[in-house]
Amino acid sequence: MLTVSSRVQQTKPSYIRNILKVTQQVDMLSLAGGLPDAELFPLDILAQAAAELERSPGIFQYGATEGLAELRQWLLGDKHLSDDVLITTGSQQALDLIARSYLNPRDKVLCEAPSYLGALQVFDLAEAEVHTVMAELDGPNLAQLEQQLAKHKIKLFYAVPDFQNPSGHCWSLSKRKAVASLLAKYKVALIEDAPYRQLRYQGEPLPTVSELSSYAAFYLGSFSKIATPGMRVGYVKANQALLAPLKKVKQASDLHSALPMQMMLLATVRHPLFAEHLTKLTNAYRARRDYLAALLKQQLKGELTFEVPEGGMFIWARLTRHNAILLAEAALQQKVAIVPGDEFWPSNHTADYQAIRLNFTALIEPQLEQAVIRLKKAIQSCSPN
Structure with missing residues (x-):
């Protein structure tokens, strides 16, 4: 059998790319990937751009x-x-x-x-x-x-x-x-x-x-x-x-x-309307960031701490008493996907603290609310009786 190169063998597979198969389940809510919201793609502008191709x-x-x-x-x-x-x-x-x-x-x-x-x-x-x-x-x-x-x-x-x-x-x-x-x-x-x-x-x-x-x-x-x-x-x-x-x-x-x-x-x-698209996009993502941050503070007080970012796609939450990998596994059982912080350290290093990364751009507000409810259940399932 053909032997795989040592460089490939030593390269850790992407947790996020592997978990995409799971997150594609109809009833799964994902806070895991760094995905933009497809509903906010500039589809009208893209359609016009595509139409121009046939002229070249x-x-x-x-x-x-x-x-x-x-x-x-x-x-x-x-x-x-x-x-x-x-x-x-x-x-x-x-x-x-x-x-x-x-x-x-x-x-x-x-x-x-x-x-x-x-x-x-x-x-x-x-x-x-x-x-x-x-x-x-x-x-x-x-x-x-x-x-x-x-x-x-x-x-x-x-x-x-x-x-x-x-x-x-x-x-x-x-x-x-x-x-x-x-x-x-x-x-x-x-x-x-x-x-x-x-x-x-x-x-x-x-x-x-x-x-x-x-x-x-x-x-x-x-x-x-x-x-x-x-x-x-x-x-x-x-x-x-x-x-x-x-x-x-x-x-x-x-x-x-x-x-x-x-x-x-x-x-x-x-396109003359692309700047307007960017404004719409950032306004939508800002609202979702604020909504998720408020939910986490209300529903998971005492379980995690975080800073509200000035931009981007993620809230980085430090866990106060749980193991991130075990929590990620429990979260999947509750039909919500998160990424344990351990994945963001080099393979030859150990994470200095327990954390999870939560994406706020891919889900709309009712989905974010349901995702936090499921995450809370996952945390409760990991907690000792």
Whole structure:
């Protein structure tokens, strides 16, 4: 029998991707995935964008690895003339391309703990050695960050500064500047993942860490949360020298991302009503965030603690007396899906506390209410008599 590679064997499967089969049951309510609400997709705009494709038959031909020129120009604008952009099949592919381009086995990567599990999978597959720095409410612990950078020969620092997955934290301006300065001091490249940046419900937008950086930085963008994830259009922005190896790897990987989807995406974000769609989307998600937060405080007081995030898709709740994995199993028995916090730590680390991640964007308010009722029953079933 054909032997699976060691890198695949050591890579932990995605809890969320595996649980999708369960969450597709008709009577299951899911707080697990980072899903946008399909009912809020800009369907009228997408229909017009799709209709435009037939007027450009060449869009169904092979294309450049870098992506559709018009979309790349729209993303670049006129701000950073030394920058370049590579269109990818979702921003997850951008992560994979960076890892395959720059990481050798046992190279050291630093990320916040907890961290996005999709990134942890990529680093496992690259056979990297993952180190962590604790995530605080306003960004990474700076003392720990400098200690890690000084102690280890870190090659890449991966972070989600805007409404981090899973914690929902948003870095302060002072920490953004401090991190940029430390990375430059120790010559460590930044991977800034920003899929939730446009889902801000309060406060003012802050500059990206990449904009503040004077050393190597990759900025990953996505349209999955604000347009539709099924189009699978993402991008990575960096200077041309940094992107050159990624283009080579992408050539060998999939030649280029689907041109019709790129053209549809460009027509969608350029549409005069897309800004109105974004306003509607953020208003709806803000209301759901507030509703879920109120429910948790009313129904589960004493069982968990959390901060209300300023944006994004998740509430990160610390459990006061239960094991997250056991609670997730009990929750499935009550027909509600959650993600235990242990999934967001690297495979060679142990979670420092018990927590669960709860998504508030995929369900409407009556469903959120029912989901919390079911979660309460799950907690009660885990509690000693």
